[in-house]
Amino acid sequence: MGRKTWSIVLALLVALVMIASGIGHLTTPDQFVPLVPPVLPAGLVIAATGVLQIAIGLAALWPGTRKWAGLAFAALCLAYLPLHLWDFVRPDPFFASPVAATVRVVVQLLFIAAGCQLWRVADA
Numbered sequence: 223m224g225r226k227t228w229s230i231v232l233a234l235l236v237a238l239v240m241i242a243s244g245i246g247h248l249t250t251p252d253q254f255v256p257l258v259p260p261v262l263p264a265g266l267v268i269a270a271t272g273v274l275q276i277a278i279g280l281a282a283l284w285p286g287t288r289k290w291a292g293l294a295f296a297a298l299c300l301a302y303l304p305l306h307l308w309d310f311v312r313p314d315p316f317f318a319s320p321v322a323a324t325v326r327v328v329v330q331l332l333f334i335a336a337g338c339q340l341w342r343v344a345d346a
Contacts (some may be wrong), residue, residue, distance in 0.1 A: 225343050228229050232340040233282040236295045239333065240279030247272025256303055274298065285345060292340025299333040306330050 223231070247254055248310045258264040278298065281291035309323045311313040317323040 228344075229288065229340065229344045230334055232292065233288050233344065235336060236282040236291060236340060237279040240275040240282065240295060244272045244275030244277075244279060247275065249336055256314070259305075259308075271298075272331060282340070289341055289344035292337045292342075292344055294337075296334045296337025296341065303327070303330050303334070 225276075230321060247268050251265065254268045255264045258267050275298070278291050278294045281287040281294070306323070306327050309317050309326070310320070317326055
């Protein structure tokens, strides 16, 4: 697969994940409340991340912003990683099954790698 094709495939993956997740954050915010640490204002955090995710997803669709969308995707997924790791030690885990929590962390690491790869292969 050529560099340009790979860039488009990664961009479509980022766009799909970010836009769908952003819409989910905005339309069903209550399902994300358990993921937000209690010291943060859950409603504001969920709404802001929803808007940010949609913006990153849309940016991945345009060649001129695709490279930076990849970097933003990787950074956001890296920022979410501690929340997924927190699930292993918190008394009320979001993913009750350790297997599900482990799969979620692995997926998060793959998302970070995909974002970094998009940043690397997309034209500036």
